[in-house]
Amino acid sequence: MEEYKVLLKKIKEYIVLDQIENILNWDFETHMPPKGVKQRAEELAMIAALKHDKIADPEIGELLKRIKNDPNYSSLNDLEKRDIYLIERKYKMESKIPKELVEELAKQKPIAIDAWKRAKKEVNYLLFKPELDKIVELTKKKAHHLDSDKEPFDALVEEYEPGLSSAQYTTLFNELKKGLIPIIQKCVSSPKQPDLSLIKRKCPIEIQKQVSQDISKLVHYDLDRGRIDETEHPFTTGYYDDVRITTHYYEEDFSDSFYSVLHEAGHGLYEQNLSQEYKYQLVGESSSYGVHESQSRLIENLIGRSREFWEFYLPKLKKMTGDVFSDIELDPFIHAINLVKPSKIRIAADEVTYSLHIIIRFEIERDLLSGKITTEQLPEIWNSKYKEYLGVNIENDSEGVLQDTHWAGGSFSYFPSYAMGNIYNAQMLAKIAEDIPDYREFMKKGQLKPIIDWLIEKIHTPSNLYDPIELIRKITGEEINPKYFIDYLEEKYSKIYGF
């Protein structure tokens, strides 16, 4: 179909621009000189405007109409129909947002991120607040353009987790909370507590860097199509043959960077293994941010914090680090890296309490966007929710409301996808256990290929053939269900904490 070919050409241009934007953002976080912010803001605004022009081009609307009215439409295969559906969804969404707003948002994001970095460093929320106000205002406008009948949170969620809504999140998160709280209580009140001094040992950063290379290879992240850099906050960016991850090294805690690398390599794997056949098509992108997070957290936690993985890797770590960990035994080590303890910082949170951090953010951003709360009240509300949900006292805003970059970057309605990653990946693991009954034995030998191949076949290669709800259904034959994640935690932590 000629019209579809024209569409494909336009979409390819859109995706190439998207990759250019990724490189500019990566450079912004990793290498840009400090005074380059305003210049970069101009560049990012230009790319955002160009992307908008490409995807909101009325000609795309015309082509879509002609394709759907074409008698040959029904003879297209499912893949082509899905691709056309995705183009239409994106076109409709983007063409609702005025170009000026796209540019304003793109220009404001790097400026707000820069202000957030300074505010966090100087422990002064007020340095960030005026820029956050602008971001919130622009984001509300965007939500209003997208769907003025919906709550702003819900108008925005489609971008991150298509098919999900704040109502569903509320249901799922209530169920999650109900399952998590008793596990947390049992862990916290157990007489058996880990000795953290086993992992908080001085380990030279040069050695940690070698370990990073080693484990990223172990999980089959391809360094010929990727690289590892250092940033304050780890992230992954890129596409197919150029997928980059970052980490942060702390001399006194190797586990921080170790798990960042595993986490980001999990994201990286997904991008590197998208179907080459669908490259430069919307159907060739990832399914959702939550599915992405399921891949990173599966590698980080379900594999990387398992007893089986460390049966293989602890001797290797000992060898690579000289004297640092030479006296350590497996079980106390496993307990230390699986400490369950309510804490202040999301990215350092354990598997069990992590989702509570997300639930707090979900509730706050929903209310912030709807106008129920203001940016003025933000630190106070943040702190009181941390007290209520996690029982911790936030002492300053840098360990409180300033800890995450997302809102500065204009990413609202994104956090819930992180918790969805936990829910999805536990469902996936249950299926892996069925399909590869010996998977734990493979892990013990450091043979991760069968599991990675399963992920490639079931998740990565299908790329964006299915929205998350449908993807989970396809893989597991079931609906999204937090039970698997709770069961996984229950089984694992009852062993570790002995309850």
Next chain:
Amino acid sequence: MEEYKVLLKKIKEYIVLDQIENILNWDFETHMPPKGVKQRAEELAMIAALKHDKIADPEIGELLKRIKNDPNYSSLNDLEKRDIYLIERKYKMESKIPKELVEELAKQKPIAIDAWKRAKKEVNYLLFKPELDKIVELTKKKAHHLDSDKEPFDALVEEYEPGLSSAQYTTLFNELKKGLIPIIQKCVSSPKQPDLSLIKRKCPIEIQKQVSQDISKLVHYDLDRGRIDETEHPFTTGYYDDVRITTHYYEEDFSDSFYSVLHEAGHGLYEQNLSQEYKYQLVGESSSYGVHESQSRLIENLIGRSREFWEFYLPKLKKMTGDVFSDIELDPFIHAINLVKPSKIRIAADEVTYSLHIIIRFEIERDLLSGKITTEQLPEIWNSKYKEYLGVNIENDSEGVLQDTHWAGGSFSYFPSYAMGNIYNAQMLAKIAEDIPDYREFMKKGQLKPIIDWLIEKIHTPSNLYDPIELIRKITGEEINPKYFIDYLEEKYSKIYGF
């Protein structure tokens, strides 16, 4: 004038795209994963096409026509008239080249550069030849579109050195050769020869990196608006608040990186000190590649290889490098870093023989583009010219025709600008000596600010107010004249070599 405002907006977009292209190219050379080449080629082709669309937009032609016919045109000031002239020149040039050709060239360049890198590494010209053939073919087409009445070399030269031509280069270079040959002969045949072991000493790369930081600050290159990375071939890229330089460290020869950093910092200074007032206008860019080179070589050679500079810096270098250079005395050191010796590699060539390397390239690329010679004959002709002009035997193509990246990157008619840099900067130095009679005394104290300020005032801030011929006239009251460069060399080297 309303039309001019519209023009300025369009030009700003063009320049922002240009900066994005710079970042993509910088990343390609410094950080891109090895398998990212094809993806990057798509990105670069897209940016090239977008730039072309912006600058060859027929609306620009319309606006220009309306502006020039406007009765208010004569009331515009000189700056505005110059800016409009530059827009027209660029518009006319770019709109002659078909967009497909622009895209093809942009896509072929990274692929040819990648092939060139492999060919050079594996010492196998044939790995590069097929990709070079494509580049030459596309470049010839481009030259034909630009001006089919001119020789291809001359059609292309406008991009690098507006106002110059192959005829003028031939005249200037003949004069240059006539002056250089006797100086080279006197140096080579002098009984007084330097002891190179004074500089070829093992110096840890970590220390060399500190020296790089130190000297880049010393020459007032702003590291808050720049950075220093490592690449096989040093280069500078960027604009105003984000201007990046690269270097290459060799443990056994600190001077290699030392002079690369000074050279590139000289380029960087120019970009960082363009008039902020004309930012995002064509009049706010640099004047020409030759003027750019005059700035890099002025810092590298006229300052950085002078006896006066080292009177100040040798004690500092000794302090920073511990025992490495502690026994060295000024005069033998000055001689070692000013060795004159015909050699194979352009970027390692001394001040006196350097221009001969350029003359060889000028003659070859002129003939290659006109079809007088083929890429098949290239290595042979290269080697025979090196024998004839410099008396050296090229033993393999990696030290011969494969040494430079320029042709792989599609830069033809660019090399002569390097020799023009020498001619220009000696004329500038003669003027500096008039305007700042004590400049040598300042150098002896490491006070470079008066010289840098002179460069900022006379060269950097005027940005692109004048083409190179006019700029030299404005600054010196004279025409372009190689005599100053010859005189400078004669004076300097007669002292060093004692003739």
